[in-house]
Amino acid sequence: MTTEIVASLIQKMGKDLVRTDPKTLQEFARDMTENPAGLPDLVVYPLSSENVRTVLSEANRLKVPVTCVVANTNLGGLAIPQQGGIVMNLTRMNKILEVNEADQYALIEPGVTWQQMSDHLEQNHPGLRFAYPLSPPETGIVPNCIMDGLANLSLRHGSASQWINALEVILPNGETLRTGHLSYGGRPCTNAPFPNLNGLFVGFQGSTGVVVKMAVQLWPSRKYRKRAFLLAYDVESAYGFSNHLAKQDLVDDVGTLSLASGKMLFGEYRPLYRDPNEPLLFIYIDLSSNYEKDFACKQEILIDMVAEWRAQGAKFDGPLDLDELVRIEPRFGKFAKFPTRLDFLLDHPGGGLTWVGTYGPTSRFAEGYKKGAEILAKHNLPPVVVCRPMGAGHFGVLRWITVFDRDNEKEVAQISAVNRELADMAIEMGFFPYKTPQWVWDRYAQRINPAFRQIIKDVRHLLDPNGIMNPGHLQFP
Numbered sequence: 256m257t258t259e260i261v262a263s264l265i266q267k268m269g270k271d272l273v274r275t276d277p278k279t280l281q282e283f284a285r286d287m288t289e290n291p292a293g294l295p296d297l298v299v300y301p302l303s304s305e306n307v308r309t310v311l312s313e314a315n316r317l318k319v320p321v322t323c324v325v326a327n328t329n330l331g332g333l334a335i336p337q338q339g340g341i342v343m344n345l346t347r348m349n350k351i352l353e354v355n356e357a358d359q360y361a362l363i364e365p366g367v368t369w370q371q372m373s374d375h376l377e378q379n380h381p382g383l384r385f386a387y388p389l390s391p392p393e394t395g396i397v398p399n400c401i402m403d404g405l406a407n408l409s410l411r412h413g414s415a416s417q418w419i420n421a422l423e424v425i426l427p428n429g430e431t432l433r434t435g436h437l438s439y440g441g442r443p444c445t446n447a448p449f450p451n452l453n454g455l456f457v458g459f460q461g462s463t464g465v466v467v468k469m470a471v472q473l474w475p476s477r478k479y480r481k482r483a484f485l486l487a488y489d490v491e492s493a494y495g496f497s498n499h500l501a502k503q504d505l506v507d508d509v510g511t512l513s514l515a516s517g518k519m520l521f522g523e524y525r526p527l528y529r530d531p532n533e534p535l536l537f538i539y540i541d542l543s544s545n546y547e548k549d550f551a552c553k554q555e556i557l558i559d560m561v562a563e564w565r566a567q568g569a570k571f572d573g574p575l576d577l578d579e580l581v582r583i584e585p586r587f588g589k590f591a592k593f594p595t596r597l598d599f600l601l602d603h604p605g606g607g608l609t610w611v612g613t614y615g616p617t618s619r620f621a622e623g624y625k626k627g628a629e630i631l632a633k634h635n636l637p638p639v640v641v642c643r644p645m646g647a648g649h650f651g652v653l654r655w656i657t658v659f660d661r662d663n664e665k666e667v668a669q670i671s672a673v674n675r676e677l678a679d680m681a682i683e684m685g686f687f688p689y690k691t692p693q694w695v696w697d698r699y700a701q702r703i704n705p706a707f708r709q710i711i712k713d714v715r716h717l718l719d720p721n722g723i724m725n726p727g728h729l730q731f732p
């Protein structure tokens with residue numbers, strides 16, 4: 256079957272776009288995480304929606320699995336071809352097709368990266384801004400939006416699926432589905448008033464079709480901007496303050512990083528020791544405005560607010576301007592401009608990076624930090640914890656990050672066990688892992704409402720009756 260599909264795709268697309276050499280196949284067999292590997296049989300590099308249609312039609316005819324990928328950095332093992340077959344590498348479909356300044360949206364292809372969007376807006380549309388995650392600059396916008404990721408404007412604009420106005424999708428049977436205002440050829444400035452069929456492709460981990468165009472929201476850029484850090488010495492004040500601030504409609508972003516994350520930035524591989532005089536958490540804050548007076552006023556309010564919390568017993572240092580911090584220690588420059596590359600998470604000798612990243616109630620951040628730190632300490636791992644309120648403080652992200660040696664089996668087994676322990680605890684507290692790895696579905700399937708599970712299965716079956724799209728992921732027993 257592989258020989259047949261390779262021959263047919265080479266004939267239809269040309270041999271440059273179809274690869275079967277072992278080096279290429281190995282490249283897509285695993286990611287940075289502890290999730291199990293899966294070797295593809297071939298990798299295809301479509302240049303157009305027509306190429307995507309050709310691959311899907313052939314794969315559907317011969318019932319060969321298809322797994323899409325852009326940068327393979329989702330950290331849930333989601334682009335690993337668990338059942339082999341075709342990896343569809345979408346990096347070459349990377350055009351920004353339109354930026355509409357008046358109606359504030361961009362229409363993009365699936366391989367467009369965060370860096371590309373940032374450069375494009377800066378050079379051509381400086382009046383508009385987009386949101387940027389902490390993922391490497393070469394990672395994809397479309398995968399992040401359909402996987403409901405988060406970024407530096409998620410406090411204002413929610414998780415990434417909420418920025419999607421409309422989609423064009425090639426379905427496994429080769430048909431083209433257009434949602435929202437793309438469905439009749441209108442301007443994709445919103446999904447309203449249509450039924451939100453974007454949802455058929457959000458959170459489905461590439462199992463319902465291949466997104467070939469996405470219209471995403473853009474927002475007005477701000478003339479005055481500041482990024483500042485507060486150093487916090489107790490957990491309750493740190494999370495109490497950041498949650499309070501999130502609800503004031505004052506800042507663009509607020510989040511907390513544990514001390515261990517900061518130490519990793521300064522080159523420690525697994526920082527375990529904390530001097531009692533060191534802060535426990537860093538609170539980072541983004542402020543912006545288009546008006547000088549408003550900007551000055553916002554800064555004043557922030558300083559007053561910090562003073563009020565101090566007067567009530569919170570131990571904070573700062574706020575310290577990021578620009579000043581960078582002058583003192585250039586390594587803080589990693590946070591000066593997004594997108595950025597957090598090389599301390601990526602370029603260490605073991606090469607492994609994983610997390611239990613969850614969404615849930617911000618009111619339980621402090622409890623989650625403490626319980627997670629206890630679990631990690633038990634396993635001699637540092638408390639690398641990042642939290643961020645999102646959607647105006649309605650919910651937030653709580654995630655524990657671990658770096659490890661991918662080639663050390665003992666360590667991989669240890670990290671897998673720790674992640675399960677962390678996830679058990681998070682789920683008890685009302686958080687659920689996003690970009691959800693298969694082990695999470697396996698472990699918690701029985702807790703999930705049976706009708707909910709069935710509808711997910713039914714939707715997949717409706718759109719992909721032969722089950723060729725990313726099998727082995729988002730799978731319920």
Ligand SMILES: Cc1cc2nc3c(=O)[nH]c(=O)nc-3n(C[C@H](O)[C@H](O)[C@H](O)COP(=O)(O)OP(=O)(O)OC[C@H]3O[C@@H](n4cnc5c(N)ncnc54)[C@H](O)[C@@H]3O)c2cc1C
Nearest residue numbers: 325326327328329333388389390395398399404405461466
């Ligand atoms: C250091 C680091 C920091 C990170 N920080 C953040 C962060 O702050 N916020 C955040 O949200 N994420 C973060 N991530 C996770 C990830 O990097 C981002 O979500 C990124 O945008 C994913 O893009 P990708 O190109 O790697 O997606 P991939 O891993 O290639 O794909 C993700 C999923 O989407 C599917 N898919 C891809 N394209 C399509 C398509 N066109 N149609 C259908 N299915 C498709 C794939 O099959 C897979 O299931 C981080 C990762 C790292 C390594």
